[in-house]
Every structure is written in C-alpha cells, then in structure tokens.
Amino acid sequence: MKTIHRLSFLVATAVAALLGSSASAGIILSSPAPVASGPGLGFATVAAIVTVQPNNDNVPNPNFLDNNITVPLKRFDHSDYIDIQFATGASGGVTEYQVAEFVDNNTGSAWSNYRMVLGHGTGANFQISAVGDGLDFDFPNYDTPPGSGAFAFVATPDEDQLLFTGGSHGSGAEPYSFRIDVPDLSAFDGRFTLRQIPTAVPEPTALMLSMLGLLGFAGRRRG
Numbered sequence: 001m002k003t004i005h006r007l008s009f010l011v012a013t014a015v016a017a018l019l020g021s022s023a024s025a026g027i028i029l030s031s032p033a034p035v036a037s038g039p040g041l042g043f044a045t046v047a048a049i050v051t052v053q054p055n056n057d058n059v060p061n062p063n064f065l066d067n068n069i070t071v072p073l074k075r076f077d078h079s080d081y082i083d084i085q086f087a088t089g090a091s092g093g094v095t096e097y098q099v100a101e102f103v104d105n106n107t108g109s110a111w112s113n114y115r116m117v118l119g120h121g122t123g124a125n126f127q128i129s130a131v132g133d134g135l136d137f138d139f140p141n142y143d144t145p146p147g148s149g150a151f152a153f154v155a156t157p158d159e160d161q162l163l164f165t166g167g168s169h170g171s172g173a174e175p176y177s178f179r180i181d182v183p184d185l186s187a188f189d190g191r192f193t194l195r196q197i198p199t200a201v202p203e204p205t206a207l208m209l210s211m212l213g214l215l216g217f218a219g220r221r222r223g
Contacts, residue, residue, distance in 0.1 A: 055093025
C-alpha cells in the first residue's frame with residue numbers, strides 16, 4: 001500500500017512539474033486563424049504558420065528546423081496601422097519564429113519609415129507588450145537580423161519595437177523579415193498582436209502650407 005501511495009505521489013509530482021514547465025512559453029497556433037484589422041487595412045492573409053521545432057529560442061543554427069510565419073501579401077490602402085492578432089498554446093519553452101512578409105503600399109503616398117510593435121489587444125485597446133515579459137523581436141541578440149527591401153536600417157527602441165528607416169517604400173510590394181520570441185501568454189488569453197504602422201512622406205502642397213504657416217506665425221511674433 002505504501003508503494004502505491006509513493007507511486008501516486010511521484011506521478012502527481014511529475015504531472016505538476018510538467019504543467020508548470022508548459023506554462024513557461026508558447027507556440028503560435030494556426031487555428032483559430034490570425035485576424036487582421038485596422039484603419040490601414042486593404043487586405044492581409046497569413047498563409048502559413050509552421051512550427052517544426054518548438055522551444056527553439058536561440059538555437060545554434062537559426063535556419064535549421066526553423067519555425068516560420070509567411071504573410072505573402074499585406075496591403076495597405078491607407079497610411080495607418082494594421083493589427084494581426086495571433087493565438088498561442090503552451091509548449092514548455094520559448095519558441096522563436098522567422099517571419100517573412102510582402103508588404104504592399106497601395107496608399108498613393110511613399111513611406112519614409114515603417115514601424116512594427118508587439119503588444120496585446122487591437123484597435124483602441126492595443127497596449128505595447130511589457131519589457132521583460134518574454135514576448136519580443138528576438139531582442140537583443142538577433143539570430144538573424146531584421147531586414148527590408150525598402151529600408152537600409154533598422155532601429156530597435158526596445159525589445160518590442162522595430163523601426164525601419166534609411167530609404168523609402170513607394171508603391172508596390174517590398175519584402176520584410178524579422179523574428180518573434182513567443183512565451184506563455186495565458187495572462188492575455190493566449191493572444192498577442194503584431195501592429196505595423198507606415199509613415200507617409202508629406203505631400204509637397206501640405207508641406208509648403210505647413211512651412212508658410214510657420215513663417216506667418218514667426219512674422220506675427222516679431223510684430
């Protein structure tokens with residue numbers, strides 16, 4: 001009888017440890033499918049979420065058994081943000097994904113920069129992810145650095161933001177690539193949001209009007 005009780009205790013301890021470890025991180029689920037929304041949205045589809053190696057954070061060779069998110073087309077019809085919300089499940093370790101996107105500028109205005117932000121919620125309820133919570137753009141030691149066909153430089157204000165600069169994204173599609181580390185997100189209903197925001201180059205007329213307004217204001221101050 002004592003042997004049975006001891007065996008039961010060991011089994012319960014092992015299950016508790018397993019549950020405790022699986023609450024430490026997550027994988028991105030393909031179902032329910034990611035949902036795109038936002039005032040910049042023309043069209044967006046996440047064609048594939050492939051998790052071939054859970055808990056692969058900072059593997060020696062990031063291209064070996066890599067996990068991938070493919071967004072073959074994300075079209076902006078307005079120079080405003082697009083949110084894509086992902087659902088996750090527990091995995092027992094930090095899972096890292098390589099993301100490949102083709103972003104189409106269909107707004108009629110060139111973009112001077114392009115910003116990506118990780119957070120929770122969508123629309124007016126969006127909040128940037130807390131620093132140190134494990135959800136990040138593979139910060140600070142990028143296994144493969146983020147890149148773009150439109151911009152030469154990528155600034156990293158913090159672990160949850162990428163700012164693509166040093167170029168211009170005109171009309172048409174350009175490639176973007178980056179990585180996301182996915183932790184346990186049970187406190188956020190197992191969901192996180194990737195927000196992307198383009199900044200349009202000011203129209204010449206609007207820029208001239210703005211400069212004339214500043215000159216007029218300066219003239220009134222001198223008077």
